Amino acid sequence: MDVKIINPFLTAVLSTFEQMFNFTAEAKEPFLLDITMGHSWEVTGLLGLTGDAMGVVGFRINRTLAYKLLELSGLTDIKADEKTQMAEQLVSEFTNIVASSAVSNIKDLNISVTPPKTFTGRNHLIPWPKNYPVVGIPFVTKYGTYEVDVCFK
Numbered sequence: 001m002d003v004k005i006i007n008p009f010l011t012a013v014l015s016t017f018e019q020m021f022n023f024t025a026e027a028k029e030p031f032l033l034d035i036t037m038g039h040s041w042e043v044t045g046l047l048g049l050t051g052d053a054m055g056v057v058g059f060r061i062n063r064t065l066a067y068k069l070l071e072l073s074g075l076t077d078i079k080a081d082e083k084t085q086m087a088e089q090l091v092s093e094f095t096n097i098v099a100s101s102a103v104s105n106i107k108d109l110n111i112s113v114t115p116p117k118t119f120t121g122r123n124h125l126i127p128w129p130k131n132y133p134v135v136g137i138p139f140v141t142k143y144g145t146y147e148v149d150v151c152f153k
Contacts, residue, residue: 004106004107005053005055005106005109005150005152006030006135006137006150008101008102008103008105008106009057009098009099009102009137009148009150010027010137010148011102011105012097012098012099012101012102012105013025013027013059013098013137013139013148014027014139015101016094016097016098016101017139017141020069020073020094020097021069021072021073022072023072023141023142023143024141025139025140025141025146026139026140026141027137027138027139028137028138028139028140029138030135030136030137030138031135031136031138032133032134032135032136033128033133033134033135033136033149035126035128035130035134038123039060039123040062040122040123041060041061041062041124041147042061042062042063042066042120042121042122042124043060043061043062043063043066043087043088043091043118043119043120044058044059044060044061044091044118044119044120044124044126045058045059045091045092045093045094045095045096045116045117045118046058046059046095046116046117046118046119046126046127047095047096047099047113047114047115047116047117048113048114049099049103049111049112049113049114049152050111050112050114051109051110051111051112052109052110052111053106053109053111053152053153054152054153055129055132055150055151055152055153056128056129056134056149056150056151057095057098057099057102057148057149057150057151058095058126058147058148058149058150059091059094059095059098059146059147059148060146060147060148060149061091061144061146061147062144062145062146063084063087064144065141065143065144065145065146066087066088066090066091067083067087068143068144069087069090069094069143070083070086070087070090073090084120088118088120089118091118092116092117092118093116095116096113096115096116098148099113099116100113128151129151129153132151132152132153133151134149134150134151135149135150135151136148136149137149137150
C-alpha cells in the first residue's frame with residue numbers, strides 16, 4: 001500500500017482529533033490487520049472510496065472513549081437511552097470528516113467518498129475486501145486508544 005495514500009489519513013486523523021476534541025493523539029506503528037481475527041472494538045465507522053484509488057476506511061473505537069468524545073464535544077446533557085446512538089453517530093461523522101480531509105490531500109488522484117456506515121457490538125464483523133491488505137494504524141490518547149484501518153486496491 002502506498003504511503004502517499006496512508007499518510008494523508010494519518011495527518012487527517014491527528015489534526016481532526018485535535019480540532020474536534022482539543023487533545024492530541026499519538027500514532028503508533030502501522031500493521032497488517034488479520035481480518036479473520038477477532039477484535040475488541042465496539043464501534044466502527046466504515047466508508048468506501050471510489051475513483052482512481054478504490055478502497056475502504058474504518059475508524060474503530062471502544063464505547064468508553066466514544067462517550068468521552070461526546071463529553072468533550074460539549075454533548076453532556078444526553079439521556080442515557082440516547083447516549084449509545086449519539087456515540088455511534090459521532091464515530092460515523094468523525095470517519096466522514098477524516099476521510100474527506102485525507103482525500104482532499106491525496107495528490108494526483110481523483111477519489112470520492114461514500115457515506116459512512118456504522119457497525120457496533122463486540123467483535124462485530126466488517127466486510128473487508130478479501131483480496132487486498134488492510135493496514136491498521138493504532139492511536140493512543142490520554143483517554144484511551146482507537147484505530148484507523150485502510151484498505152486500497
